[in-house]
Structures are given as C-alpha cells and as structure tokens.
Amino acid sequence: MYKHAGAGWSIRPFTAEDAGACLAIFRDCLTDMPWRARNRGQYLILRRALAPPNAWVAVEPEAGVIGFLTIQSVQDYIDHLFVDPDWRFCGVARGLLEVARQSATGALSLDVDEENLGARRAYEALGWQVVANSTAASKARQMRLVSP
Numbered sequence: 001m002y003k004h005a006g007a008g009w010s011i012r013p014f015t016a017e018d019a020g021a022c023l024a025i026f027r028d029c030l031t032d033m034p035w036r037a038r039n040r041g042q043y044l045i046l047r048r049a050l051a052p053p054n055a056w057v058a059v060e061p062e063a064g065v066i067g068f069l070t071i072q073s074v075q076d077y078i079d080h081l082f083v084d085p086d087w088r089f090c091g092v093a094r095g096l097l098e099v100a101r102q103s104a105t106g107a108l109s110l111d112v113d114e115e116n117l118g119a120r121r122a123y124e125a126l127g128w129q130v131v132a133n134s135t136a137a138s139k140a141r142q143m144r145l146v147s148p
C-alpha cells in the first residue's frame with residue numbers, strides 16, 4: 001500500500017464498496033468541466049472502468065475516498081484520474097500515478113481535454129509530455145500525453 005505519511009492518506013486497490021464514492025467525486029469534478037456536460041455516456045464508461053485490479057482509490061481515515069484512478073492495463077492507458085476538490089494539491093494525483101506506474105510495463109499515457117487547463121498544468125508539473133493533439137476527425141478536442 002502507498003501511504004503519504006504527512007497528509008494521512010493512503011492508496012489501496014479499489015473494491016466494489018468504493019464505487020459510490022468514486023462516482024460522487026466524478027460528479028463533483030464535472031461541475032468544473034462544462035464542456036463535458038453533454039457527454040451522457042461518461043458515467044457508464046466510468047462504472048465499467050471501476051473494476052479490480054485496474055482501479056485504485058486514495059483514502060483518508062476521516063474523509064473516506066478522496067481520489068481514484070483507473071487504467072487499461074494492456075495499454076498502460078489511464079482512463080480516469082479524479083481527486084476530490086477539497087483534497088487537491090496534496091499529492092494525491094502524484095501518488096495514484098506512481099502506483100499505476102509501478103503496476104505498468106512501460107510509460108503511462110492518457111488523453112486530457114484541451115480545455116482542462118488545471119489538469120494540463122498538473123501533468124506538466126509531473127513531467128508528462130504532449131505526444132499528439134486531437135485530429136479534426138476526433139469527437140473531443142484532446143491531447144495525448146505520456147509519463148516520464
């Protein structure tokens with residue numbers, strides 16, 4: 001288990017009991033992402049992705065689940081990374097990505113919405129590199145990033 005000694009949270013594998021808390025964090029985060037409001041399928045996609053052994057949660061004793069990550073393990077592709085707005089800038093995303101990196105066979109990759117400036121800055125701070133921009137043919141305007 002990954003534990004942040006100073007901040008008191010830790011990271012463990014996702015279990016079915018965590019699904020409600022993860023969906024609540026996802027819903028909270030989406031309120032700051034108006035460009036995703038019409039994406040009705042995204043809750044179903046998240047429900048499918050939240051399955052052991054391809055998901056982890058960050059938990060704090062008082063607050064419960066404070067963040068989560070899901071990965072498509074064959075491609076080492078991160079398809080969700082969401083941190084409770086009250087727990088941002090505490091290293092939770094860094095910790096979740098580190099745990100995912102340890103389980104991966106190579107570099108991690110993900111797609112970030114072009115409008116998502118906060119996440120883009122976070123990945124930049126973490127040393128991720130842009131390897132491709134969305135093409136005109138793709139539905140969402142996203143950037144493909146790879147981990148250091």
Ligand SMILES: CC(C)(COP(=O)(O)OP(=O)(O)OC[C@H]1O[C@@H](n2cnc3c(N)ncnc32)[C@H](O)[C@@H]1OP(=O)(O)O)[C@@H](O)C(=O)NCCC(=O)NCCS
Pocket residue numbers: 029080081082083084087088089090091092093094095110111112113116117118119121122123125126
């Ligand atoms: C992006 C997100 C996952 C970052 O989570 P977090 O737990 O706050 O990130 P961390 O605390 O681990 O920060 C990692 C680094 O990124 C930086 N960072 C994080 N958010 C940032 C922001 N909005 N602006 C600038 N830098 C940021 C931190 O300062 C830190 O860098 P440092 O170590 O040099 O100080 C979180 O803001 C979030 O859940 N956003 C909404 C959902 C989302 O956009 N997910 C990504 C989808 S691709």
